[in-house]
Structures are given as structure tokens and as C-alpha cells.
Amino acid sequence: MGRNKEMNELMKDERKKQILSSALKLFSTKGLVATKIADIAKDAGFSQGLIYHYYKSKNEIFVELIDIAFSRMINATLELEKMELESLAKIRFAYNELLKIYINDDDASRFHLLIAMASTSEGIPEEAKNIIEQNFKKPYEVIAKIIEMGQKDGTIVLKSSVELSMLFWSTINGLAIYRAAHGSDFVKPDTEIFMSMFKNKEE
Amino acid sequence: MGRNKEMNELMKDERKKQILSSALKLFSTKGLVATKIADIAKDAGFSQGLIYHYYKSKNEIFVELIDIAFSRMINATLELEKMELESLAKIRFAYNELLKIYINDDDASRFHLLIAMASTSEGIPEEAKNIIEQNFKKPYEVIAKIIEMGQKDGTIVLKSSVELSMLFWSTINGLAIYRAAHGSDFVKPDTEIFMSMFKNKEE
DNA sequence: GTCTATATCCAGATAGAC
């Protein structure tokens, strides 16, 4: 009896994951409003009525995805912060890992893209806006902190850590968007060009 | 008689400009689908029926805007190319001018944003997709050419001009999007940090 | 040229059969 209940729970979770995965793919390319519930259902391979067995509305799916996207993003940056590497190496590692993610366009890259797209769009539910407002700064802060560590030990250039962090993420985001928009023309720019923004040249 | 006709033409153009300006503002923030014809009409200050006196459909307005956006963008980069400056100075000038544009959010910044948003979204008319496909590479090519000039005279680092150009525009785009999304938190990152990606350090 | 009213369409969400 408990067995069956657990099984059902698992099935339910599995279904939800399917829905989220299809919705993520579509939202991150077409945006929230341009994505129809019918599109999601079709991509997931079942009828559109069924979606409402698992989610109350399209917005609810969107909000859940935004929530997951930020959890993952923040988690990843905190992992980065904890790594046993010097600051410059952390920056380099992050650049390479993120670009690697974008090149295989899987869920990870789509989550990143979802954040980038959702942040600029005002046609999203209030709840999603709140999540963005509350969380978007975290990754910037973590990178800024890493940069400040590197400035203390003299390996990172002595410019505003806020500006350096903004450049870090803006460049990454810009590349992610380019890659999403014009996939086949994308080439990963050489790591050391990117790194030259951060390296301290006075030695 | 001819007078009146001309006057009418001018009035008509004026109206169209109003519509385009309102539509640009809305499309560049909410996106095509999330922007309702009613929103555009309201912003422009007249009834929604009237829009159809000047445009056949919402898509038509969008396509015209995309077209203008690329004309302006390509024009601006060609102007840059022709300037009497050395290559590094052109890059620096472009960075500063573009960032200045984003900070006053006027039509110029919205056009740039429109391109950035539209490129990633699949929910746009086929005709708009074609315009994007045919034009998006131009600005990248112009910057690549400027970079190659700078490499010849030894002022710009000897890395792939394609990659350098991609970094140039991706960073600019990323900053434009950040600025659009989180306006009040935006600070223009120091020019020389950005420039250090391009400067030749072997001297 | 401009407005109001309305036809039409389409997508989100619901109901009910299986």
C-alpha cells in the first residue's frame, strides 16, 4: 500500500519533470507569452488537458522554473567560492565551465538563458519578478568577493570589484545569448582574452 | 492643393513615427507577443482602431522596427569604421558611446535592445527572422576589420579577430541587457578594464 | 482621420467521459 503510494508519487514527480523540461526549453527560446500550453503538452508528448492535473496554470510552471533557475545558479556560484583555487583560477574555471555548458545546449544552459530573458521582460507574473528581484544580485556578489580576494593577494587588477563583477557576468550573459540566437556561428572566445580584464598587469 | 497633400503626407509620417516610437518602447521591454495593440495605442494616446489606419498588423510594425534597428546599427558601425582614429581609439570610442546611449534610455538604446531580444526569440514573424539572419553579422565584421587594422600596426593583441569581435559585442549586449533589466543598479564599468581585452601587452 | 462597436479567432482553463 505504502509502496503504491510511493510509486505514484514518483510517477507524479517524473511527469512534473517532463513538463518542466519541455516548458524550460520553450520558455527559454520563445518566452513566456509566446509559448502556448499546447506547445508544452505537445513537446512533452501528451494532451494539454493533462498539464492541469499537475499545474494550476502556465504562470505556475514559469514561476517554478524561475525559482529552480536561481537556486541552481546561486548554488553553483557558492560551490565556486568554496573551491580550493586561487581567485584568478576560479574566474577562469567559471568562464570555461559556463561556456562549456552553453555549447551543449542542455537544461543547464536553458536555465541560464531563462534568467537572462525573464529579467528583461515585463510581461511576467509578479511572483516571478519578486524572485528575480530578490536573487539576481547574489551571483554578482559572489564574484565580487572572489575578485576582492584576488586583489588582496595582488593577482587581480585594482579596479572596482562591482564593475569587474558586472563585466564578468555581462560578458558571460552576452555570450550565452549569442550562442542561443546564432548557434552555428558561435565559437568560444579564447579564455585568456577574457581573463585579461581581470589580471593585474603591474608586476 | 499640392500643399495640402504634402501636409497630409507629413501628418501621416508623424503619426507613424508616434506609433513606431510607442511600439519600440513596448516591444523592447515586454517583447512582441506580450505587447498588445491596445498598449501601443494607449501609449501613443489614441484609439486602437486607428493603428490599423497606418499599419496592416502588429507584425508589420514589428518588422518595420527590426528593419530600422538594423539600418541604424549598421550605419553607426560604418561611421565608426570611417573615423579618423587609430583602431584602439575606435574601440574605446564605440564602447563609451554605446554605454552613454544605454544610460539615457531613449530610442537608440531601445533599438539595440530590440535586436538583442528579438534575436533570441522564436516567436517572431518569418520576415523579421530573415532580416535578422541577413544583417546580424555586419556589425561583427566591421569590428573584426577594425581589430585587424590594429593588429597590423601592433596595437591590438594578436588573437582571432572573430573571437575578439564576438567578445566586443557580447560584452556590450550583456551590459545593455543588464542596464535594461536592473536600471538603478547599473554602473558603467571602467573603460580601461574593457579595453584590456584588446590591447597588445607585448611591448 | 478618428472613434466606438463588434466579429472572429485563439489560447487558457475546466468538465466530464473513460
Add this chain to the structure above:
DNA sequence: GTCTATCTGGATATAGAC
């Protein structure tokens, strides 16, 4: 749990009065 059929609302686009 899953599907099909349907209700409902809202948005595009049109028609027709002024």
C-alpha cells in the same frame, strides 16, 4: 491519470458612424 470536448476571456482585426 489521461483524453476529448467545451467554456470563457481576451486580443487582433474589421466595419461603420461621425
